[in-house]
Amino acid sequence: MREIMEFSFALNSDRETHVHQEVEILYLLRGTAQILINEESYMLKKGDYILVNANKRHSIKNLEVTTLFARFVIDYSMMTEYLGTNQLLFWCNTVSDKDEAYHSLRLIFDRILTLYFEDEQEEQFRLRSLFYEVIYLLVSHFMIKTDDIRVQKLGFTNDTRVFEIQNYIQANYQKQLSLNELAKKLYLTPAYLSKYIRKQFGLSFMDYLNNVRLFHALDELLYTDKKVTRIAIDNGFPATASFNKAFKDCFELTPSEYRRKYSGKSAPKEGRTGSLSEMEIKDIKKFLEKTREAPEVSHGKQTELFTVHGDKWEPLKRTWSQVINIGEAALLLRSDVQEHIKILKEELGFSQVRIWNIVSLIIYQNAQGYLNYNKLDRIIDFLTENGISPFIELGFKPKIVIKAADEFLINQESEILFHSLGEYEHVLGELAAHMVNRYGLETVETWYFELWHDNRLKIESEDGWYFPIFDAGYSVLKRISKKIKVGGAGIVLGYESHLYEEVFSIWKKRAIWPDFLSVYSYGYVMIPQEGILYGKKSLDSQYTLNQLDVLKQTLYQLGFDVRQVFVSEWSFTISNRNVLNDSCWKAAYLLKSCIDAEGKIDLLACWHGTDLISEHYDTEAVLNGDSGLLTKEGICKPAFYAFRFLSRMQPHLLGRNSHAMVTANGRGNYGIVCHNYKKLTYQYATKEEDKLELEQMESYYEDNLSLRLQFRIDGAEDGQYLVKSHYINQNNGSVQDLWKEMGYQKSLSGEEMMYMKQLGNPHMEMQRVTVKGGVLELEAVLMPHEIRLLEIKYQY
Structure with missing residues (x-):
């Protein structure tokens, strides 16, 4: 019977440069080895694995005499038959990349090898099912279709x-x-x-x-x-x-x-093990012992118990609640944008808004050295009067509205107004002095300033303009006060990883380093293959954390030590026309990501606050798939309530896991946020964002299972507690699902809009719970994509 995948073991086997049609995965079980694929060299340690694409020149050099590989070979022709294309590439390399799917693949590989040594009659059936699980993960997370992928040379x-x-x-x-x-x-x-x-x-x-x-x-x-x-x-x-x-x-x-x-025979076991001795087989079994305790790869849990102790806590850092992106500074001259900012401050607790192109608001006459700050003053006055600090991007960012990753509705470069470094220093120095004189030094010292790497400044070149401009701005602001924080350079995680080594090698040699390194995170990766960069969407639900680890590893290797890394733009998509932005799924994604990031990321700034940023000819409907937390009419999306629930957390963190976070105030009150987030599927990854269909959304999620969460808080004071449960799901409070009930009508009357505002709120339930013996137990059943807040108050 023809198999889509076979495996064998390779012991102490150097291989000269060779080419083959099969897709090959080399999994190192013992020792260290060097794999050379075309001109790229990769050092594998025990537990690493790497995929070699069909027709790629590669060689293996064992660096220890006791190396042992498991070799998985995938039938390329069967793959092309199933997928309907022979233009296939994969990027699967644990040495150079990080993705949650690598762990899932490793568990399956280990299970395949473990089953091989078990004499069960049903072994072959289970093995075949695992082979197809490998293929599914490869196709979902690591495949590049070269006949339709976006390419950059x-x-x-x-x-x-x-x-x-x-x-x-x-x-x-x-x-x-x-x-x-x-x-x-x-x-x-x-x-x-x-x-x-x-x-x-x-x-x-x-x-x-x-x-x-x-x-x-x-x-x-x-x-x-x-x-x-x-x-x-x-x-x-x-x-x-x-x-x-x-x-x-x-x-x-x-x-x-x-x-x-x-003909008609599957590979015999002795063929797979080759010349392995009994001792070597014992070594393999010893390596695989850990898999007996590891769980099988699961595609959904239905019940989960989470236990914490009320006396064991640490401060809740809330780095996700500090900054919200708004957009061009000029937007803040509009009353509707100001109203949205007030809502974001008052109801969600954001204390800073990130804005850019502030210099474009200054009326500047070079010949006379004349500067007029009236427009900028009105903006900063509004923020400070409402207790909000600006997070100022000093560059000239383009005005863009994006349909899909490589399709723009608007893409207008902002003019760089200065023609010399001296001119830039002069204007920035005058501006800094004006702000300190108007708002006070102590106030300006709480602001953040950032300079992104405009492509026109060529950050990847030592002769480019980025570093001289950064140094000039940094020096001007530091002359005002050493406490002012200045950072850069807006590197896009994953998508610009090919720039890491080059950029930070240059920066390391310079005298001025940033106070914080700023990066952007949008859920895309750029994969280098033979001189070409292939862009693709990532399905990694831990994308930001994993890509930050890749960046930090590069910084560590280069010796470029910055104290803080700020994710100053963060979303799962760059698209302003992605229906998932309006969904309950987005709320679950945000809540999950903030729980995961707590204590691990210095700052996480949501992209962005309001749909007003992307108004265009195609935004006549109430929802348009933009990333804002508020619609242009000020209706709260499910994503808005993810931050509302987080803002109601108590100051002490008792614990968190993959679905929940438990907090307390030390005086008998507790707060729990939880979610039933679902991973995205291959069907989502292969569609352009603006082509996603509302009626097909269920196909974009891995499953449709509810989740039962059980919470146990040990050390709670005995007595009565009032539990308020607030939740958003597809049946309660989701503005997207309310719009569905209205037939997705584009033009809504004022009455209909008010109806959506009134019903687009979390549902609330209340109950009393009695605690005896110091154990507080609660349970919540969450629909797919549901987010929930449990507020628990001791009743005196």
């Missing part, structure tokens, strides 16, 4: 020609191909193309072509009754003799001998 010598060659041969291997024919198609000389193919693939043109033909012929040899002559002709060999010779050179058997030996 790097400045390397390799280019898309490699893929053109592979794709052309894959599409035409059954025909009589020649080097001259392919060279003509690529507008190259045969001599140049011959050298190019040998350099890129490590094989001659004919050897590579025969390798592809043999890969397809092998399936027919094993799994069909075709005659050898027919198999040879159908797969492009001009004659049976040439097929026999190529086959024997590769497999050391003729096609007929190979068929007799292997």
Whole structure:
């Protein structure tokens, strides 16, 4: 029976550079090894694994004499049949990347290896199911479809020609191909193309072509009754003799001998273990002992118990409740934007708003050195009068409204108003002095200033303008006060990881370092493959934390030690037209992310406060898929209530887990926030954000299971407690689901809008609980995507 995946063990086996059609995963069980894929080198330690794509030159060098690999080989042709494309790439590499799916894959690999040594009759069925779980995770989290993915070229010598060659041969291997024919198609000389193919693939043109033909012929040899002559002709060999010779050179058997030996047989166990001794098999079993205690990969829990002790606590840091993004400073001149900011301050507790393009508001006349701050003063006056501090981006950010990751409704660059470094220093110095004189030094010292890396400033170049401009702004502000905080550079996590080493190697050599490093997080990764960057959406629910770890590891290796890292723009999507932004799922995502980030991230600034930031010709409906917490009419979305619930937490953190956080005030009151977040699926990842359909939303989530949460607080005072339960779900308080009941009508009357405002609120229930023996026990059953706040007050 044809299997989509097979595995074997490889002991102490160096491999010279070679190429094969299969997708191969090398999982290091013992020792250390170096894997070279094309020109990239990766050092694997015990427990690491790496995927080698089809047709990629690679070699293995064992750095210890006792190395042991588990080798998983995936049938590429079956994959292409299932997925309907032969343009497949994967990026799966625990050495260079971090994603929660790596842990899930490792558990499955370990389970496969464990089952192998168990003599159960049902072993083969379970193994096959695990093989398909591996494929599902690879496709969902690590696949790049090269025929439709967004591509950005790097400045390397390799280019898309490699893929053109592979794709052309894959599409035409059954025909009589020649080097001259392919060279003509690529507008190259045969001599140049011959050298190019040998350099890129490590094989001659004919050897590579025969390798592809043999890969397809092998399936027919094993799994069909075709005659050898027919198999040879159908797969492009001009004659049976040439097929026999190529086959024997590769497999050391003729096609007929190979068929007799292997047809209809699965690989025997001794074939998988190779020359492993009993001692080595014992070592493998010892390595896998941990998997017996590890849980099976689960696709949904229905019941979860969470126990905390009332006397064991630490301060709740609330780094997610400090800053909210608003947008261009000029927006704050509008009364509707000001009203939304007041709501965000009063009801959610945000104490700072992040704004940019403030210099564009200054009326500046260079010739006379004249500066007029009237517009900017009105904005800062409004903020300070309402107890809000500005978080000021000093650069010139573009005005953008984004449909999908590479599609813009608006994309307007902001003009850089200064023509020299001296001019910039002068204006910024005058502005800083004006702000201190107007608002007081102690007030300005509580503000934050940031400079993002505008592409026009070329941060990746030592000769670029970013670092001189940053140094100038930093120095001007520090002359006012050393306490003023200045940071940069707005590096996008995951998506700009290819810049990390280059940028921070340059910055490390400079005299001025930022007070805080600012980064953006939008749930996308950029994957380098042979000189090309492929962008894709990430399904990692721990994306921000994992990508921060990757960044911090690079900083550590470079010795670039910054005290704080601020995520100054944070969302799961860059799109202003993504229906999930209006959903209960977004609320659960925000609540989960804030719980996960508590104590691990210095600052987490939500992108963004209001849908007014992205008004355009297509925003006549009440909901348009923007990232704001408030609709343009001021209706609170489910995401708004995620921060409302968090703002009601008590000051002492008793504990948190994957679904909940428990807090207390030390005087008999407790607060619990919890959620039933669902991971996104492959169906979500493969759709452009603006093409997501409201009626198809259930297909974007991993399951539709409810979640039963049981809470136990030990050390509670005996007596009566009043428990108020506030919750938002698809049946209660979700403005998106209310709109669904109205048939998604675009034009709503004032009365209908008021109806949505009134019903778009959390549902509330109350109960009394009696505590005896110092144990407070509660239970909550959450619908999919539901968020819930439990306020527990001792009754005297």
